[in-house]
Amino acid sequence: MTDTLVSSPGPVPTRNRPSGRVRADSSGRLPLTLSSGLGLGAALVWFSILVLLPLAAVVGAAAAGGWGSFWGTLTDAQTFAALRLTVVEALLVTVVNAVIGTVIAWVLVRDQFFGKRILDVVIDIPFALPTIVAGLVLLSLWGPDSPVGVNIVNTRQGIFLALLFVTLPFVVRTVQPVLIELDADVEEAAASLGASRFTTFRRIILPSLVPAIAAGSSLGFARAISEFGSLVLISGNTPYETEVASLKILKFLEGDNQDGAAAVAVLLLVVAVVTIVALDVISRRVARRG
Amino acid sequence: MKRVMKAAALVMTGALALSACASADGGSDAKDKTINIVGFAVPEAGNKAAAVEFNKTDAGKDVKFSGAYGPSGDQSRKVVDTKGKDTDYVVFSLEPDMTRLVDAGLVEESWNQGANKGIVSSSVAVIATEKGNPLGIKDWSDLTRPDVKIVTPDPASSGSAKWNVLALYTYAKSTGATEAQADAFLKKVFANVSTWAASGREATESFKKGVGNVLLTYENEAILAKQNGEDLDYVVPDHTFKIENPGAVLKDSVPVAKDWLDFILSDEGQLAFVSKGFRPISDVDISGVKVEGANDPSNPFPPVKDLSTAADLGGWSAINKEWFGKDGQKLRFDKLYAEATKK
Amino acid sequence: MADTRQIRARRGPVAYALRIFVIVYLAALVLWPLYEVGKQTFAPAKAGAEGGFAAFWERLSDPSVTYAFNLTGTVAFWAVLINTVFGVGISLLIVRYRFPGRRVLSVLVDLPMSVSPVVVGLALVLAYSTGKGWFGEALEGIGFYIIGTTPGLIMATAFVSLPLVIREIVPVLEEIGTDAELAASSLGANGWQTFRRITLPSIKWAVIYGVVLSMARSLGEFGAVKIVSPGAEFRGETATLLIQNRYTNYQEPTAYAAAFVLVLASVLALVVVSLIRKEDH
Numbered sequence: 065m066t067d068t069l070v071s072s073p074g075p076v077p078t079r080n081r082p083s084g085r086v087r088a089d090s091s092g093r094l095p096l097t098l099s100s101g102l103g104l105g106a107a108l109v110w111f112s113i114l115v116l117l118p119l120a121a122v123v124g125a126a127a128a129g130g131w132g133s134f135w136g137t138l139t140d141a142q143t144f145a146a147l148r149l150t151v152v153e154a155l156l157v158t159v160v161n162a163v164i165g166t167v168i169a170w171v172l173v174r175d176q177f178f179g180k181r182i183l184d185v186v187i188d189i190p191f192a193l194p195t196i197v198a199g200l201v202l203l204s205l206w207g208p209d210s211p212v213g214v215n216i217v218n219t220r221q222g223i224f225l226a227l228l229f230v231t232l233p234f235v236v237r238t239v240q241p242v243l244i245e246l247d248a249d250v251e252e253a254a255a256s257l258g259a260s261r262f263t264t265f266r267r268i269i270l271p272s273l274v275p276a277i278a279a280g281s282s283l284g285f286a287r288a289i290s291e292f293g294s295l296v297l298i299s300g301n302t303p304y305e306t307e308v309a310s311l312k313i314l315k316f317l318e319g320d321n322q323d324g325a326a327a328v329a330v331l332l333l334v335v336a337v338v339t340i341v342a343l344d345v346i347s348r349r350v351a352r353r354g
Numbered sequence: 355m356k357r358v359m360k361a362a363a364l365v366m367t368g369a370l371a372l373s374a375c376a377s378a379d380g381g382s383d384a385k386d387k388t389i390n391i392v393g394f395a396v397p398e399a400g401n402k403a404a405a406v407e408f409n410k411t412d413a414g415k416d417v418k419f420s421g422a423y424g425p426s427g428d429q430s431r432k433v434v435d436t437k438g439k440d441t442d443y444v445v446f447s448l449e450p451d452m453t454r455l456v457d458a459g460l461v462e463e464s465w466n467q468g469a470n471k472g473i474v475s476s477s478v479a480v481i482a483t484e485k486g487n488p489l490g491i492k493d494w495s496d497l498t499r500p501d502v503k504i505v506t507p508d509p510a511s512s513g514s515a516k517w518n519v520l521a522l523y524t525y526a527k528s529t530g531a532t533e534a535q536a537d538a539f540l541k542k543v544f545a546n547v548s549t550w551a552a553s554g555r556e557a558t559e560s561f562k563k564g565v566g567n568v569l570l571t572y573e574n575e576a577i578l579a580k581q582n583g584e585d586l587d588y589v590v591p592d593h594t595f596k597i598e599n600p601g602a603v604l605k606d607s608v609p610v611a612k613d614w615l616d617f618i619l620s621d622e623g624q625l626a627f628v629s630k631g632f633r634p635i636s637d638v639d640i641s642g643v644k645v646e647g648a649n650d651p652s653n654p655f656p657p658v659k660d661l662s663t664a665a666d667l668g669g670w671s672a673i674n675k676e677w678f679g680k681d682g683q684k685l686r687f688d689k690l691y692a693e694a695t696k697k
Numbered sequence: 698m699a700d701t702r703q704i705r706a707r708r709g710p711v712a713y714a715l716r717i718f719v720i721v722y723l724a725a726l727v728l729w730p731l732y733e734v735g736k737q738t739f740a741p742a743k744a745g746a747e748g749g750f751a752a753f754w755e756r757l758s759d760p761s762v763t764y765a766f767n768l769t770g771t772v773a774f775w776a777v778l779i780n781t782v783f784g785v786g787i788s789l790l791i792v793r794y795r796f797p798g799r800r801v802l803s804v805l806v807d808l809p810m811s812v813s814p815v816v817v818g819l820a821l822v823l824a825y826s827t828g829k830g831w832f833g834e835a836l837e838g839i840g841f842y843i844i845g846t847t848p849g850l851i852m853a854t855a856f857v858s859l860p861l862v863i864r865e866i867v868p869v870l871e872e873i874g875t876d877a878e879l880a881a882s883s884l885g886a887n888g889w890q891t892f893r894r895i896t897l898p899s900i901k902w903a904v905i906y907g908v909v910l911s912m913a914r915s916l917g918e919f920g921a922v923k924i925v926s927p928g929a930e931f932r933g934e935t936a937t938l939l940i941q942n943r944y945t946n947y948q949e950p951t952a953y954a955a956a957f958v959l960v961l962a963s964v965l966a967l968v969v970v971s972l973i974r975k976e977d978h
Contacts, residue, residue: 092875093795099888104790108802110783114856115809118820121831125823142695164722171719175712183720185967186727192910192963194917195814196937197734197956200944204733208564209742211733217563218549229726261711283810290813292920296941300565302549303695310815310920317819317924318428318552319510326823329816336811344804390932398946422929432927435828436845437837440932559945582947 119333125326137327146307147331153220153308154288157227158281165235165284166277172236173243191233195293202226203297218300223308226294231287235280242276243269275350279343286339289332388418389611390440392433394426394447394513395553396575397475397599397632401445404618404626411622413613425553426451426513434458442607443614445474445599447513447554449670452600465602474601474618475574475632478594478658479521482561482569482576485585491568493591494525498542505566507551509678509687514554516678518570519687521595524662528593537690544694561586572597577631577654581647588649593660598635628654731960738950738957746950756954761930765939765955772847772922772935773915776854780911784862785904789896792870803867809859817856818924821849845927850935853921858914862907869903870896906973913966917959 096104126134137143172184190198202225203209206216216222246269254264292310299306301315309328316325391401398421408414422429430451433441438460446452452472455461466472483491489502497504507515522543526536548566551557554575561569562584569576569586576588601618603611617623621638628634628643633655640655648654667673679685740748756762790796791803809817825843827833836843843849877899881891897904919937926933934942936955944952 094793096794096796097888100790100794101796103786104794104796107783107787107790110779111787111806114852115805115859117831118817118824118856119808119812121823122816122820124831167715168719168723171715175716177716181971183723185964185971186723188967188970189727189731189963192913192917192967194919194937194940194959194963196919196940197917197959197963200940200953200956201730201734201960204737205730208562209737215564218560218565232726261709286811290811290816292813292815293937297944300549300560300563301551302565310813313813313815313819314924315508315511315552317815317822318425319508320427320431321510322819322823322829325819329813329819332813332816336808336813339811340804340807343807344800388931390929392927392929418931420929420931422927422932424928432845435826436842436927437827439827439842439845440927555945578947584947 122326122329122333125322126330128326129323133323134327134330137324138331142303142307143312143324143328145304146312147309147328149220149223149305149307150289150309153223153227154285156224157231157288158285160228161231161235161284162277162281165232165280166239166273169236169239169243173240187233187236190229190231195230195291196296198229199226199294199297202229202294207298217298218302218306220306222298223295223306226298227288227291230291230294231284234284234287235277238276238280238283239273242273246272275346279346282339282342282346286336289335386608387416387610388420389608389614390442391419391421391445392429392441392443393421393423393445394429394451394599395423395555396514396572396578397445398423399578400475400574400627400630400632403630404623407622407626408614408617411617413610414617417610417614423555425507425511425556427509428511428552430454433460438604438606441604442611443601443603445601447597447599448516449598449600449664450674451513452602453670455602455604460604460606461602462605466600468619470619470635472600472602473598473635474615475599475627476635477572477574477597477599477631477633478590478661479517479597480571480573480576480588480590480594482571482579482586482588484567485587487587487589489567491589493589494522494543494593495529495539497522497546497568498539499546502546502568503548503566504543504546504568504570505549505551505557505561506547506570507554507557512551512553512557514557514570514572514575515550516673517572517595517597519677520662520664520667520673521570524595524666525591525593528660528662537686540690541694544691547695573633573655574631577645577647579647581631590649590656590658592658593662594658596658596661596663598664734953734957734960738953741950741953752950753954753957756951757958759951761934762939762951762955764931765934765936766958768847768850768934769916769936772850772854773912775851776858776915777908777911779851779855780859781862781904781908783859784866784907785897785900788863788866788870788900789892792867793875806863807860809856810864812857814857814918814920815924817853817921821853821856821921821925825849844925845933847933849925850922850933853925854915854918857918857921858911861911861914862904865903865907865910866900869900873899902973906970909966909970909973913963916962 138147168187172180193201203217205211206214206222206225208215208217216225250268251264254268255261259267290310292314295308295311299308299311301307301311309332313325313328316322316328393401401419401421405419409417426447430444430446431454433444434454437458438455444452444455444461449472452461452465456463456465481491481494481497483489489496489499491497491502496502506518509515509519519540522540523536526539531539549560551560554571557569557571558575558579560566562579573588573590576586579586580588601615603615618627619636621636624634624636624638625640625643628638628640628645631645631647631654634640644651645654650656664670664673677686739750739753746752787802787806791799822830822844824831825833825836827837827842827844830836830844841848843852877895878891881895886894917937918935919941922935923938923941926935926938928934928938928942936959940952940955940959943949943955
């Protein structure tokens with residue numbers, strides 16, 4: 065991308081500079097020096113303490129009872145129903161966001177009207193807002209004291225609404241930069257060749273947006289299945305009806321069932337890992353193309 | 355513009371850094387005068403009322419309180435997990451949650467040898483309904499009706515849940531049912547449960563949100579809800595179960611915690627709890643006391659016609675062994691629950 | 698680029714329809730509920746609760762509420778500080794150096810974005826709880842406690858906001874390339890000088906942007922702190938925990954007051970970020 069200084073395409077460049085800097089390789093990256101190596105070591109130690117070891121402890125607890133107990137927990141009727149509800153609602157929300165998020169990004173980039181910048185800030189509010197506050201916010205309008213008489217507490221619609229709220233920014237924010245960067249020439253060429261605006265959108269613009277939509281959708285999906293704080297107030301935890309995975313984990317934990325909690329947690333972790341790997345693959349593909 | 359941004363950033367960082375330095379721990383003096391309470395879900399209001407009165411006494415002057423409240427079983431396990439760190443006084447919904455601490459060496463074995471047998475507050479299991487009791491609930495048997503949607507906590511984490519189950523069970527037995535018939539009754543009731551909340555308070559919260567139309571809870575919790583303006587009513591059935599909450603001071607605690615426990619057991623302490631809906635554990639005279647929120651504030655605690663207690667069932671270790679245990683065994687409650695909630 | 702499009706754009710009915718749709722959607726989903734929260738804060742529907750700014754302020758001045766905000770601020774400060782130092786370091790390492798496992802690491806640091814807060818809390822408990830954590834006994838041996846103390850809160854908060862700084866810095870580092878740095882080193886600057894005078898200023902806005910986002914996220918963390926914190930007044934009750942506790946303890950006005958403050962803080966953070974973005978471009 066940006067690496068202009070490339071060393072001679074032979075084997076190992078030597079340390080022949082007074083500053084001790086080694087030359088970069090073809091990717092522009094340097095091999096580790098002592099100080100950077102130490103820095104990496106320290107960073108890895110901290111990262112392990114903070115993230116890797118605790119997550120390993122979760123996997124360990126899930127595996128502690130053996131495969132049988134792990135599978136038993138996940139296939140227990142109630143737990144399975146909770147997992148299914150979580151995934152279904154998250155998928156629904158992701159699909160809705162893919163469409164509406166793109167529309168919002170489109171309007172933000174291509175349209176111009178008074179108050180557009182305010183909308184730009186509004187879109188990020190669900191991301192910056194504490195989740196428990198998000199729950200309170202949604203309850204004030206759509207809960208028992210609703211001024212419009214709509215009460216979505218303990219319904220699937222309520223869960224859907226809460227997830228829709230917290231995942232609002234993801235697709236918008238990944239699509240926006242791509243729309244901004246889009247070259248107008250191709251569109252104008254298509255228009256001059258007689259393509260309708262919709263055809264132009266469908267065949268020129270949309271394909272270049274697909275990776276961004278996919279990236280935003282993955283992030284949104286991962287967020288939706290992990291959502292907890294807003295659902296605490298909105299879901300009533302009715303088995304088979306409104307129980308979701310994150311609430312189930314807490315229930316297991318409070319009920320002295322660490323292994324069960326860990327089993328469900330591991331499932332969510334697997335989805336999280338798949339998501340970020342998918343994101344990495346997508347971004348790499350985009351980078352290669354761009 | 356840049357200068358403003360820089361200034362704003364500096365101010366924000368400075369404010370946060372200041373709060374980082376000024377944060378909470380206080381001096382060691384403050385620590386000696388703070389009683390850290392870990393309790394089950396519902397006694398916070400009672401403890402706060404008692405704390406106000408305690409502060410008026412010599413022993414309790416300038417004493418601060420810091421309470422953590424949650425599901426009884428979960429709280430008890432948390433105290434054991436943290437080895438009682440930063441905890442002075444504990445009060446749980448039922449005895450086994452205290453026994454756990456005794457076994458872990460955190461509470462003296464003699465905790466329940468006093469005159470009150472370790473019990474600091476008492477209540478009975480009741481059925482709470484929507485305001486005006488539109489469904490006409492009179493008794494536990496009404497809970498098997500198809501139009502009833504019950505909210506009750508889950509025994510895995512909650513103490514209130516276990517009291518409710520025992521109330522249902524002893525009611526069935528009091529009607530002359532056999533064990534098998536009692537099981538059938540329980541299954542019918544469990545099938546009507548719309549949510550198994552994590553704690554007694556969370557059950558009340560769910561009920562307030564409209565998750566069910568009937569709530570099984572402590573009498574004191576129903577009274578407290580009504581005191582706070584919630585739209586509910588409660589029924590004290592002819593037969594119910596006596597709820598006794600154990601309280602104790604940890605072996606390693608601040609000295610003033612002992613005075614606090616003594617105060618709770620005294621008349622003034624008990625009166626404070628009575629004002630929040632608890633039934634007194636001693637013979638303190640409450641004839642002049644009006645308890646707001648009770649069905650009849652001047653006669654808040656009508657005697658129950660047929661009151662079962664844990665002793666009737668052989669004590670809590672026997673109860674737990676049969677109904678609520680762990681270690682992979684599916685005990686009676688789990689079996690009934692599984693059969694009732696099969697889909 | 699936008700200009701040419703605007704010049705040639707015919708504002709057809711579709712464009713207007715989309716615009717109206719977006720405005721209505723965002724208003725209904727975000728703005729209206731926020732307005733209701735404001736209403737509940739200053740004009741509580743609850744019988745007997747006072748409304749108005751004075752009552753609001755009084756609720757916020759309650760010692761337990763100020764303690765909670767203090768604690769939240771402290772925890773957020775340290776979490777953001779740790780994440781910024783770590784974030785800058787890791788970003789430089791990932792972008793500028795090569796080492797085995799570099800790709801894996803760069804993917805892993807994104808992991809906390811997708812992990813449920815409950816799982817974060819569970820993970821920390823299973824690893825560090827004194828009673829049943831993997832390292833519980835070892836930690837107790839050296840007298841260091843994580844679960845149930847402020848360091849635990851800081852760790853939980855740092856976990857969830859870890860990627861935010863990194864995600865801002867990495868793209869910038871990749872984009873600006875190594876030219877300036879290599880020029881500096883060829884002129885005799887050592888590593889630290891190059892970092893301080895070339896690298897750091899070039900990623901300044903990305904760092905600030907990441908810090909503000911991190912701060913907002915840290916102030917608002919709920920699920921993970923709920924599990925690792927004792928959650929008692931004056932002892933581990935953060936602002937978010939306070940909101941839940943007060944809401945379920947018949948003190949909704951206080952819960953709304955605290956929630957309103959957090960809403961203001963989040964919106965402020967976003968406005969600051971929006972202004973920074975303008976500065977940057």
